[in-house]
Amino acid sequence: MPERSESDSRKLLKRLRDSLAEPGQGQERLNRVTHLIADSMLTEVCSIYLFRDAGTLELCATEGLLAESVHQTRLRLGEGLVGRVARTAVPVNTANAPSEKGFRFMPETGEEIYSSFLGVPIQRVGEKLGVLVVQSKAARQFSDDEVYALEVVAMVLAEMTELGAFLGDGAALGALHKQPVMFRGTTGQEGTAEGQVWLHEARVVVTNPVADDPEVELTRIRAAVGELRVSVDDLLAAQSLDKEQKKVLEAYRMFAHSRGWLRRMEEDIQAGLSAEAAVEKEQSATRARLSQVPDAYLRDRLHDLDDLSNRLLRILTGQGRDTGAALPENPVLVARNIGPAELLEYGRSLRGVVLSEGSVGSHAAIVARALAIPLVIHAEGVVVQALNGDAILVDGDQGIVHLRPEESVAAAFRDKIAMQTQAQLRYADLRDKPAQSLDGQKISLQMNAGLMADLPSLESSGADGVGLFRTELQFLIRNKMPKRDELARLYARVMDAAKGRRVAFRTLDIGSDKVLPYMKPQDEPNPAMGWRAIRVGLDKPGVLQMQAQALIRAAAGRPLSIMFPFIAEYEEYLDARAYVMAQVKREADLGHPTPETLEIGAMLETPSLAFAPLDFFKATDFLSIGGNDLKQFFFAADRENERVRRRYDSLNASFLGLIRQIIARCDEAGTTLSFCGEDAGRPIEAVCFAAIGLRSLSMRPASIGPVKSLIRRTDLAALRAVIDAECAKGSVSVRPAVMEFLAEQAK
Numbered sequence: 001m002p003e004r005s006e007s008d009s010r011k012l013l014k015r016l017r018d019s020l021a022e023p024g025q026g027q028e029r030l031n032r033v034t035h036l037i038a039d040s041m042l043t044e045v046c047s048i049y050l051f052r053d054a055g056t057l058e059l060c061a062t063e064g065l066l067a068e069s070v071h072q073t074r075l076r077l078g079e080g081l082v083g084r085v086a087r088t089a090v091p092v093n094t095a096n097a098p099s100e101k102g103f104r105f106m107p108e109t110g111e112e113i114y115s116s117f118l119g120v121p122i123q124r125v126g127e128k129l130g131v132l133v134v135q136s137k138a139a140r141q142f143s144d145d146e147v148y149a150l151e152v153v154a155m156v157l158a159e160m161t162e163l164g165a166f167l168g169d170g171a172a173l174g175a176l177h178k179q180p181v182m183f184r185g186t187t188g189q190e191g192t193a194e195g196q197v198w199l200h201e202a203r204v205v206v207t208n209p210v211a212d213d214p215e216v217e218l219t220r221i222r223a224a225v226g227e228l229r230v231s232v233d234d235l236l237a238a239q240s241l242d243k244e245q246k247k248v249l250e251a252y253r254m255f256a257h258s259r260g261w262l263r264r265m266e267e268d269i270q271a272g273l274s275a276e277a278a279v280e281k282e283q284s285a286t287r288a289r290l291s292q293v294p295d296a297y298l299r300d301r302l303h304d305l306d307d308l309s310n311r312l313l314r315i316l317t318g319q320g321r322d323t324g325a326a327l328p329e330n331p332v333l334v335a336r337n338i339g340p341a342e343l344l345e346y347g348r349s350l351r352g353v354v355l356s357e358g359s360v361g362s363h364a365a366i367v368a369r370a371l372a373i374p375l376v377i378h379a380e381g382v383v384v385q386a387l388n389g390d391a392i393l394v395d396g397d398q399g400i401v402h403l404r405p406e407e408s409v410a411a412a413f414r415d416k417i418a419m420q421t422q423a424q425l426r427y428a429d430l431r432d433k434p435a436q437s438l439d440g441q442k443i444s445l446q447m448n449a450g451l452m453a454d455l456p457s458l459e460s461s462g463a464d465g466v467g468l469f470r471t472e473l474q475f476l477i478r479n480k481m482p483k484r485d486e487l488a489r490l491y492a493r494v495m496d497a498a499k500g501r502r503v504a505f506r507t508l509d510i511g512s513d514k515v516l517p518y519m520k521p522q523d524e525p526n527p528a529m530g531w532r533a534i535r536v537g538l539d540k541p542g543v544l545q546m547q548a549q550a551l552i553r554a555a556a557g558r559p560l561s562i563m564f565p566f567i568a569e570y571e572e573y574l575d576a577r578a579y580v581m582a583q584v585k586r587e588a589d590l591g592h593p594t595p596e597t598l599e600i601g602a603m604l605e606t607p608s609l610a611f612a613p614l615d616f617f618k619a620t621d622f623l624s625i626g627g628n629d630l631k632q633f634f635f636a637a638d639r640e641n642e643r644v645r646r647r648y649d650s651l652n653a654s655f656l657g658l659i660r661q662i663i664a665r666c667d668e669a670g671t672t673l674s675f676c677g678e679d680a681g682r683p684i685e686a687v688c689f690a691a692i693g694l695r696s697l698s699m700r701p702a703s704i705g706p707v708k709s710l711i712r713r714t715d716l717a718a719l720r721a722v723i724d725a726e727c728a729k730g731s732v733s734v735r736p737a738v739m740e741f742l743a744e745q746a747k
C-alpha cells in the first residue's frame, strides 16, 4: 500500500469541496463523499455514521457496505467500534476488527469480509456529530499519515454539516438541526417556560474549511496569532494584578506564545485545511482532552487554551460575540455555561435558561433562582442541537427540555403552564389572608432574597418580610470587592423597598462553591466543610467589619437584623457579634446614627449547634435553620451531588427529631426560630414543620402561595398527632402517613 503524501491529502480535500459545491440533495452529496474518500484512501469501504439523537448513531451513507443497511443500521453510543469512537472521540485503528474488544457484528451491512478498520470522530469544536469509517479486506494497520488525513477530512465534513451542505431529503446530516429533541437534565430552578432559543455564544461560522492556497492561509494564521499575542500582552500589562492573578495570566500568555500550538495549526493547513478550520481542529482536540483530565489545575489550563482558540477564531473571521441579532420575543438562553454577571445582564428578559454543564450550586444557578427564571442544567448536547430562534420548552420542575417540540408535546406543555397560571391566580387571592391553620395557628411566611430585583415580590407574594437576604450575590456578580458606601446604598434601598418589614441580612457566605472571582481560590479537599462563611469572616474580619458598617449606615436609625452563616459553636457567634457591636460603637463615636433596634442572630446549619449550651440559645436574638446545609451535614449527603442529594427524606423521623430538639431549646431560651432552607417552600414539608412547632418559614416568593394555601386547609394539631404516632411507631419517614392524612383531609 503506497504511503500518502501531503499533497494527496490536499487533493482529496479539494475534490471533496468541489464535489460538495455541485448541485444535489443531501443524500446524494453524502453518497458522493463516501465514494470519493474510499477512492482516495484506496479502501473498499467508506461509511458515515451520524447521531440520530444524543445516544444513537445511524449509518447515513456508505461506499462498499450493503446499500440496504443505510438508514437501517443503528448503534448505541459506546456500542461496537463505531460507538466507541463516538463515545471517546479517539480514533480506532485496527488490522483485525472482529478480534477487537467490543466489536459488534452487523450482518445487514455485509462488513464481515473487511478486516481493517479505521474510524475517526466527526466533531466540530468538541461537539460530536458522528463517525467516519474506512475499511478494507487486507489486514493492515493504517499509517499515522492516513489517520491524520482521515481526521482532516472528518473536520471538513463537520464544517460542511454546519453550513447545511447535507440538508435536503430528510434523513441525512441536516437532521441534526431539524428534528424534535428531548433533553433530560437536572432541575436548577423550578418553573416552566416556552420561548425561542437564544445562544449565549454566537456560533462562529466557517464558510470555507478547505484552503485554496496554503501559503495564503499560513500568512493569515501567523498574522492572527501575532495579533492575539499582542492583545494578551496588553491584557497583562493593563491590569493591576496580585501575584496569584498574575500567575494565572502568565500561564495564559504562555499558551498564546506556544510554538507547538502554532506548529500544529500550520501542519493542519499544509494538509489542506483553511486557517479557521485548523484552529477548530486543534480546539476540538483540546476539548476532547478537557473531558478526560481529572486534575482541576490542568483543566483550567485547557480552558485557557479553549478560550484562546475562540479569540483566534474571532480575529480570523471578524465575527464577534455581538452578532447584532436582536433577542427573540421570549428568549430562552442556551449555553454550555454562563457566569453570574452575564446572566444578570440579561436579567428578567429571559424566560428560561438551559445549560449543558453547570451545577446546582453554581453562581449562575444562584442568580437564576434569585431571578426566578426556570433553569435546567446538565442538558447534554443542547448547544450542538439548538439554533437561534428554535422553539424550545423548558420544564424546570422535571429538568426536561424539548427542542423543536412536536405540536402534541407543545400542547400538553401549554396545558401544564395554564394550570400553573390558574393556580397562581388562586394563590393571588390569598395574598392578603393570613397563613392561619384550620385549628387557628398563625404561621409567619417570609421570603428569601438576594438581589434588589427580588424586592417587588414582597408585595406580590404577600410575604411578611425577608427571612433571609443572601448578601453574597452582590459580591459574586462583581469582578472586584464592592466598596462600603456602594453596599450601604444598596442595603438602604433594600430596606426602603421592604417598607418597614423586617429584613434579616445574612453576612457573607462565601467559600465552598461560592468563590469570589477576585479572591485567591483555596484548593481545599472538601470545600463545603472547609474555610467558608463565618470561618472566613472571623479569620479575615476586614470584610465582616466593612459589611457591618455598611448595614449600620444603611439602617440610618431604623431597626436592623443581622445573622451569621454557618456558626458551628457558641464562641464563633460571640466573636462575630463582638465585631458587629464594635462597629456600632464606632459609628456612635463618629456621631452617625445607630440602629433603632438591633437583632443579631445565627443560621443553624451544623448539627453541632443544636447541641450548643443553653447559653448560646439565650445569647442569640434569633435563629434560622439553614435546612439545606443542616440536612447535608446531618445525613452526610452532599447537597450538590445528584447521586445522593435526594437520597434522604426531609420528613425522615430522625431529621424531624433534630428540628424538634432545636425548637424545644429555643422555646426554653425564649429565642425566635425560623426555617429558611429550600424545604420551607415545599408545601408538605412546610405544614409538617409548622405542625411540630415552627412558627416562621422563609422561602422563595413563588412558594408562599402554595404553602399558605395548604396551611389554611390543615388542622396542624391533628397533623402533629399523626407525626407523633409515626415517630413513636419507629417509622423511618413520616411522609406516607402524612400524605394519607392530607388526602383524607382534602376529601
Ligand code: PEP
Pocket: 468, 470, 509, 605, 625, 626, 627, 628, 629, 630, 676, 677, 678
Ligand atoms: C441553607 O443552607 O439552608 C441556606 C438557606 O443557606 P444557603 O442555601 O445559602 O447555603
Ligand code: MG
Pocket: 565, 605, 626, 628, 629
Ligand atoms: Mg447554608
